[in-house]
Each structure stands twice: as structure tokens, then as C-alpha cells.
Amino acid sequence: MATELATLRAHSPAGPRDIPHTVSPGLWTLGWRRLRADRVGMVSLAIVCVFLVMMVLSGTGLIAKDWAREVGVNYAPPSFLGAEAPTAPLETPSIGLGAPGGNAPLANYKSDIVDPLADVIAELKGNKPASAAGAPTPAAPSAAEEEKSVDPLADVMADIRKNEAKNATVPVQDRLATLPFGGDKWGRDVLKKTIKGSETSIFVGIASAFVATFLGTLFGAVSGYYGKWVDDFFNWFYSVFNSIPYLLLILAVAAVLQQKGTMTIILILGLTGWTGVFRLIRAEYLKHKAREYVQAADAIGASNARRMFVHIFPNVSHVVLVQLSILVVAFIKSEVILSFLGFGVPVDVVSWGSMLNEAQNELILGKWWQLVAAGTAMAILVTAFALFTDALRDALDPKLKGRVGA
Amino acid sequence: MTAYIVRRVWQMLPTMLGVVLLVFFLFNWVGGDPAYVLAGKISNQEQIDNIRRQLGVDQPYYVQLWIFIKQILTADFGASWSTNERVSHILMTRLGPSLTVLVPLTILDLMITISLALAVAYVRGSLTDRMVMIVTTVGLSVSILVYIIVFQYVFAYKLGWFPVQGWGDSFLENLFVYASLPIFIGLVVSIAPNLRLYRTFVLDEINQDYVRTARAKGVSEPRVMLVHVLRNASIPIITNLMAGLPGLLLGSFLIERFFSIPGIGREVILAVERSDFPVIKAITVYVAFATIATNLLADLTYKAVDPRVQLK
Numbered sequence: 075m076a077t078e079l080a081t082l083r084a085h086s087p088a089g090p091r092d093i094p095h096t097v098s099p100g101l102w103t104l105g106w107r108r109l110r111a112d113r114v115g116m117v118s119l120a121i122v123c124v125f126l127v128m129m130v131l132s133g134t135g136l137i138a139k140d141w142a143r144e145v146g147v148n149y150a151p152p153s154f155l156g157a158e159a160p161t162a163p164l165e166t167p168s169i170g171l172g173a174p175g176g177n178a179p180l181a182n183y184k185s186d187i188v189d190p191l192a193d194v195i196a197e198l199k200g201n202k203p204a205s206a207a208g209a210p211t212p213a214a215p216s217a218a219e220e221e222k223s224v225d226p227l228a229d230v231m232a233d234i235r236k237n238e239a240k241n242a243t244v245p246v247q248d249r250l251a252t253l254p255f256g257g258d259k260w261g262r263d264v265l266k267k268t269i270k271g272s273e274t275s276i277f278v279g280i281a282s283a284f285v286a287t288f289l290g291t292l293f294g295a296v297s298g299y300y301g302k303w304v305d306d307f308f309n310w311f312y313s314v315f316n317s318i319p320y321l322l323l324i325l326a327v328a329a330v331l332q333q334k335g336t337m338t339i340i341l342i343l344g345l346t347g348w349t350g351v352f353r354l355i356r357a358e359y360l361k362h363k364a365r366e367y368v369q370a371a372d373a374i375g376a377s378n379a380r381r382m383f384v385h386i387f388p389n390v391s392h393v394v395l396v397q398l399s400i401l402v403v404a405f406i407k408s409e410v411i412l413s414f415l416g417f418g419v420p421v422d423v424v425s426w427g428s429m430l431n432e433a434q435n436e437l438i439l440g441k442w443w444q445l446v447a448a449g450t451a452m453a454i455l456v457t458a459f460a461l462f463t464d465a466l467r468d469a470l471d472p473k474l475k476g477r478v479g480a
Numbered sequence: 481m482t483a484y485i486v487r488r489v490w491q492m493l494p495t496m497l498g499v500v501l502l503v504f505f506l507f508n509w510v511g512g513d514p515a516y517v518l519a520g521k522i523s524n525q526e527q528i529d530n531i532r533r534q535l536g537v538d539q540p541y542y543v544q545l546w547i548f549i550k551q552i553l554t555a556d557f558g559a560s561w562s563t564n565e566r567v568s569h570i571l572m573t574r575l576g577p578s579l580t581v582l583v584p585l586t587i588l589d590l591m592i593t594i595s596l597a598l599a600v601a602y603v604r605g606s607l608t609d610r611m612v613m614i615v616t617t618v619g620l621s622v623s624i625l626v627y628i629i630v631f632q633y634v635f636a637y638k639l640g641w642f643p644v645q646g647w648g649d650s651f652l653e654n655l656f657v658y659a660s661l662p663i664f665i666g667l668v669v670s671i672a673p674n675l676r677l678y679r680t681f682v683l684d685e686i687n688q689d690y691v692r693t694a695r696a697k698g699v700s701e702p703r704v705m706l707v708h709v710l711r712n713a714s715i716p717i718i719t720n721l722m723a724g725l726p727g728l729l730l731g732s733f734l735i736e737r738f739f740s741i742p743g744i745g746r747e748v749i750l751a752v753e754r755s756d757f758p759v760i761k762a763i764t765v766y767v768a769f770a771t772i773a774t775n776l777l778a779d780l781t782y783k784a785v786d787p788r789v790q791l792k
Contacts, residue, residue, distance in 0.1 A: 310494055310495065310498055311498070313495045313498070314495055314498030314499055314501075314502055315502075316771075317495060317499055317768045317769075317771040317772050317775075318499060318502070318764060318767070318768045318771070319726055319767060319768075319771065321733070322748065322763070322764055322767055323764075325748055325749070325752050325760070326503070326506060326507075326752075326760050326764050327506065328752060329751070329752040329755060329757070329760050330506050330507060407623065410623055410625065411623075411624070411625065411734065414625055415737075415749060416753070417752060426623075427625075430623070430625045430626065430629070433629065434629050437629060437630075437633045438633070438637065445626065445629060445630070449622065449623060449626040452621075452622075452623055453618070453621040453622045453623070453626075454621075456620075456621040456623075457617060457618060457620075457621035460617070460620070460621065461617070
């Protein structure tokens with residue numbers, strides 16, 4: 075963009091040729107300069123970048139590829155705590171603290187709650203120790219599922235069993251007593267699991283933020299640019315979406331879309347989250363469409379689409395970027411909650427939400443490390459991303475500085 | 481005033497109709513044939529046809545839409561698909577527990593955040609102010625799930641100060657025994673974002689000319705803050721509060737789920753888990769209507785707070 079502006083200026087007929095003209099820095103150059111001067115912003119940008127690099131490396135299989143390998147003993151404590159005295163092997167916790175579907179106090183839980191996967195887990199544990207990636211799903215024994223004679227997860231489980239062959243199993247006697255950040259129920263390394271979980275959570279957050287920002291920008295541009303009945307229509311559409319509380323809308327869509335998957339959750343978040351972007355972009359387009367440069371574009375015969383996306387869009391793109399950044403944080407949080415409830419990623423995919431779900435039961439047994447690992451990773455990313463967003467907004471729109479949340 | 485209200489209610493109708501259409505589109509079109517959801521996989525064609533006839537999904541779409549609108553107007557969504565309880569009965573009985581948690585939570589949250597926001601904005605830029613802002617930033621970044629899991633474990637499970645979960649029959653027992661820890665967690669989660677927001681609202685007012693004028697004529701500092709500034713800052717606060725009110729009903733669904741409080745939020749989760757479409761449909765439509773109504777209520781409250789506001 076900056077270069078485009080620069081070339082425009084270089085070719086502009088203003089001023090005779092012999093007068094040396096300096097190219098004044100564009101919005102992005104200035105924004106980058108201001109961002110560089112912001113120490114908090116740069117540190118948080120660096121942290122965000124570390125997470126992004128981690129996501130890419132883990133996604134391409136360079137790190138944490140063997141996260142599903144059971145390298146330690148069950149619930150191996152973190153190394154700095156030292157190995158646990160050998161005790162009776164821990165049973166799979168069957169107490170579901172706050173498990174859905176029961177009013178009974180905790181004492182009654184064992185009899186009340188039937189773990190829908192208990193059989194599967196027992197079978198898998200009995201036959202092959204390396205198995206059941208993320209098996210303790212939060213899926214409640216829903217009435218509809220219980221009626222089915224077939225196990226709704228049979229296909230998934232079959233897949234997981236097939237994949238087992240790839241994950242070489244560490245024999246029981248060779249397992250480590252401690253792991254750097256502890257192990258989970260199956261003795262998998264929590265550190266690698268957290269990295270793998272970040273990959274899912276961050277990817278979902280970024281992808282759905284792109285979908286939502288794209289929709290919001292498109293709707294906002296069309297609505298603000300054309301005005302009249304188009305504007306009325308989109309405003310109506312906006313107020314309809316806006317009058318259903320966000321989480322309720324997500325849950326309703328999740329209920330309707332029966333299949334679970336990473337794509338599904340990206341679509342759910344993206345299709346429901348565009349309203350905030352829409353409102354801002356619409357206001358920007360309303361403001362910009364009457365400006366002189368747009369009239370000039372009209373005069374040289376630029377089409378509507380060209381005026382909207384080639385002429386106006388670069389001038390509002392900083393708003394879009396800030397909104398994108400805000401949405402990523404919001405969607406990562408939403409993904410964690412959805413996956414925690416079991417409406418998010420499928421059972422064989424690990425995300426921060428599914429880790430927190432496991433951690434909930436582990437905490438009662440005193441195994442806190444998975445909770446701390448997933449919680450801390452998320453807190454660091456969210457803080458860094460939020461601070462970076464603030465810095466980005468200040469850098470791109472200095473007029474706002476000191477007013478909003480400064 | 482009356483004319484204004486009548487016109488606003490009239491203007492709400494398209495939005496309400498839109499909500500109805502959106503929900504209808506979601507559940508009757510995107511959701512596929514509910515008969516399969518309801519019958520599961522084992523039933524034969526005859527059973528499915530039977531269910532389809534009962535639900536009216538063998539009718540054309542406009543008839544189905546009419547059935548849906550009639551259901552909304554008469555508040556009769558039939559029976560839940562999984563428990564066979566009347567949907568209207570579900571909604572009525574779940575509202576009480578939700579409100580038992582939400583009303584004290586909202587009142588306490590408002591009192592605490594407004595007083596903190598006034599105090600922090602008064603000493604803006606000082607060490608205290610910056611420390612509070614840092615604490616809220618960090619507090620905001622921790623997932624609500626972590627708060628609930630840890631607090632429930634520490635205060636209820638380990639220390640035993642509160643029951644781990646449950647719900648009683650008497651209102652007072654519920655409020656002071658079962659709801660206190662959920663309310664406390666709700667406060668911890670909601671104070672940080674609200675405090676940041678309200679602080680900026682107060683800061684917007686504190687530098688205005690009228691504040692200087694008030695000080696110049698010798699108005700005491702407490703009076704400047706509590707009467708002059710607070711009254712002007714209350715308009716955005718009301719907007720924020722009102723906009724969040726219906727969402728609160730669901731926002732606390734995680735708390736309700738963890739503590740097994742039989743409220744609306746927990747009902748939504750259960751309904752989604754069980755694919756209990758009538759319950760989700762009813763809750764979505766009514767909560768959306770409530771949102772639209774509170775928006776009007778917010779506008780009317782402005783008028784009460786700020787006589788300069790012109791209702792057009």
C-alpha cells in the first residue's frame with residue numbers, strides 16, 4: 075500500500091521535475107514506526123510471533139509430532155517435583171465434577187453418571203496401551219445418543235486405533251517417572267500436548283477471525299457504499315444477528331450442525347461473529363464515500379466495485395486489521411469454551427479446551443500440571459495478543475491514543 | 481413519550497420477524513430433518529413418517545413457519561424431545577435459579593465496579609491506577625474455565641467453605657448457601673472487563689469543562705465525583721449494562737453447568753447436547769425478544785438519567 079501511494083505521488087504532475095521531492099511516509103510506514111517505538115507492543119508482538127511459529131512448526135510436523143506417544147507413567151509429575159512414590163495404579167477418574175446432566179451432589183456422582191466412553195476406554199486400555207487420543211470427551215450421555223444401538227464414536231475410535239500403529243508404544247517398564255512438565259492420564263508429555271493444543275486453538279481463532287472479518291468487511295462496504303435500501307437490508311440483518319446473544323447463537327448453530335470438526339467450528343465462529351466489524355466498516359464507508367478522492371475516482375470512470383475495494387478499502391484497512399486482531403483473541407477464547415463443552419473440535423483432536431476438560435477431573439486427584447500448562451499458555455497468548463492489539467490500534471490511529479482503555 | 485414507545489415497538493417488528501426467520505431457517509432448513517434426530521438411527525421408515533407427521537415437517541415450508549409463529553405467540557412449543565417436559569414449564573422453572581444468581585451478581589458487580597472506577601479514575605496515572613490496570617489485564621487473560629475449575633476446587637472441594645454443587649428448595653438457602661460461590665466467581669470474572677470500561681467512561685467525563693466549573697465554585701470533591709461526574713458517566717454505563725443483560729442469562733451458563741444450578745444457561749447446554757430442538761428454539765427466540773425489549777428500555781432510561789436526551 076505504502077509503495078502504491080509512493081508511486082502515485084512520484085508520478086503526480088504536481089511540481090516541476092527539477093525540484094527534488096521527498097516521499098512522505100504513508101500510513102503503514104508511520105504506523106510501523108510508531109509500533110516500533112512502543113516497547114510493550116513490540117514485546118507482545120514477539121510473543122505472538124513465537125506462538126505463531128510454534129503453530130506452524132507443529133502443524134508441519136516439525137515439533138510435537140509424537141505428542142500422542144505415551145512416554146511417561148500415568149500422570150507423571152513434572153520433573154521439578156520429583157517422581158511419585160509408587161502407589162497403586164490410578165484408575166481412570168470416573169468422578170465428573172460438574173459433568174453435565176446431574177443435579178446430584180458430588181458424592182452421588184459415581185452411581186449417577188455413566189461415562190459414555192467407559193467401555194471403549196477400558197477396551198482400549200486393556201488391549202493396547204497406546205491409544206485413545208483425547209478419549210475422555212465431554213460428550214454427555216445424551217438421550218438421543220443412548221437410544222442409538224451403535225456407538226456414535228465407533229468410527230472415530232476405529233480411526234484412532236488405525237493410527238496407533240504409527241505411534242510406537244513405549245514399553246511399560248521403560249516409561250519415565252517424570253516428564254519436564256508432567257504427563258497426562260496416559261503418560262503423554264503435557265508440554266508437547268500443549269503445543270499441539272495451541273496449534274488447534276490458534277488456527278481456529280485465526281481462521282474464523284478471517285472468515286468473520288471478511289464477511290463483516292464485505293457487508294459493511296456494500297451497505298455503507300450503496301446506502302438506501304441495501305443499507306436498510308443489511309442493518310436489519312445486523313440487528314437480527316445482534317439481538318441474539320452471541321454465545322446462544324453459537325450454541326444454536328452447534329446444535330443444528332450435527333457433525334463436529336475443525337472446519338465446522340471455524341464456520342460457526344466466522345458466520346456468527348461478523349457483526350462488530352460490519353458496524354465499524356459501514357460507518358467508515360459512509361464517511362469515505364462522500365470524500366473528494368472517491369468523487370475523483372468516479373470522474374475518471376472507476377466502477378463501483380473498483381471505488382469500493384481499490385480506492386476506499388486501503389483507507390479503512392487499518393480498521394479492518396485492528397478488528398481482525400480483536401476477533402482472533404475473542405475466537406480463541408470461544409473455541410476453548412466450545413471445545414471444553416464438547417461442541418468444538420472432535421475427540422481425536424487436542425485443543426486447550428479439551429485439555430482443560432481433562433484437567434477438571436485431574437485436579438481432584440491433585441494432578442494440576444495439565445490445567446496449569448493449558449491455562450498458562452492461553453493466558454500468555456491472550457495477554458500478548460490483547461496488548462499487541464492495543465499497540466496496533468494506537469499505532470494506526472493515533473487520534474485514539476489515551477482514550478480507549480489506555 | 482407514549483407516541484415514541486409505540487413507534488419504537490412498531491419498529492421492532494421487522495427485527496423480531498428476522499429473528500423468527502433466522503431461527504426457523506437454522507432449525508428447519510440447515511438442521512435437516514428433525515425426524516432423524518428425534519428417532520435416532522434404529523427406527524424404520526414408518527416411525528420416521530409418523531414423527532414427521534406429528535412435527536408437521538411433511539408440510540410445505542410456509543405452513544411450518546406458520547406453525548412456528550403460532551408456537552411463539554402462544555408460548556407453546558410442545559414438549560421437550562428428550563424429557564417430554566413441557567417447554568414452557570422448563571422455561572418457567574429454570575428462570576428462578578438463573579435470576580437467583582444473576583440479580584445479586586449484577587447488583588454487586590455494578591456497585592463494586594462503579595466505585596472502583598471512580599476511585600481509579602480519580603487517581604489516574606498514579607501507581608495505584610497502573611497497578612489496578614495491570615491486574616485487570618492479567619485477570620482478563622485467564623480463561624473463565626480456569627477460574628471456575630480452580631475456585632471450585634479450592635473453596636468448595638479443598639477448604640469446604642461452600643457446597644461443591646447442588647441446589648435446594650428454599651430461596652434463602654439457595655441464595656446464601658448454593659449461590660454464594662457462583663456469585664463470587666461471577667464477580668471475579670466480570671469485574672476486570674467492566675472496571676476497564678467504566679474507568680474510560682469516567683475518564684471521558686472527568687476532564688470536561690463542567691467539572692472544572694464545579695470545582696471552581698467550591699463544590700466538594702466527593703460531590704464532584706459522585707454527583708457531577710457519575711451522573712454523566714452513567715449513560716454509557718447504562719448502555720453497557722442493558723446490552724449485556726439478556727446475554728448474562730446465558731453468560732453464566734458455564735457457572736450453572738459447573739455448579740449444577742438448574743438455570744436457563746445449563747438448560748441450553750443440556751438441550752444442545754441432547755439435540756433438543758424445541759427447547760433451544762424457544763430459548764433463542766425469547767432471549768432475542770428480551771434483548772430487543774431491553775434496548776428500548778435502555779433508551780427510556782437515558783431520558784430518566786439525562787433530561788437533555790431527546791427521544792425522537
